Amino acid sequence: MAESGERISGTSVSPCSWSSGKYALVERSREFTLVPWRPVIEKALGRQVSGLVRGSGIFWDLGRKRGPVIST
Structure with missing residues (x-):
């Protein structure tokens, strides 16, 4: 289980x-x-996905973002 302040990332x-509730599995x-x-x-x-755990919540960043494009 992720703890507050921890950054998580994966698929x-x-x-x-579980008896304590529903969870997402990030691999x-x-x-x-x-x-x-x-x-x-x-x-x-x-x-x-990636996110930052804050208390009992997570600030999600879903999906890959495109980086800068270099054209010649």
């Missing part, structure tokens, strides 16, 4: 239900993190 794989390489489920995550299933 949003699937929701998991990175051979590691994973469980984060509290939010409806916004459903749109990003199978895609790259």
Whole structure:
């Protein structure tokens, strides 16, 4: 489970239900993190996500962003 102040990133794989609630599984390489489920995550299933844990919430950055384009 992610703790406050921790940055998480990886691929949003699937929701998991536990007795304590519903969580999203975020996988990175051979590691994973469980984060509290939010409806916004459903749109990003199978895609790259990252976020910053703040208290009981997460500020999400969903999907990869394009970097600067260099043209010649």
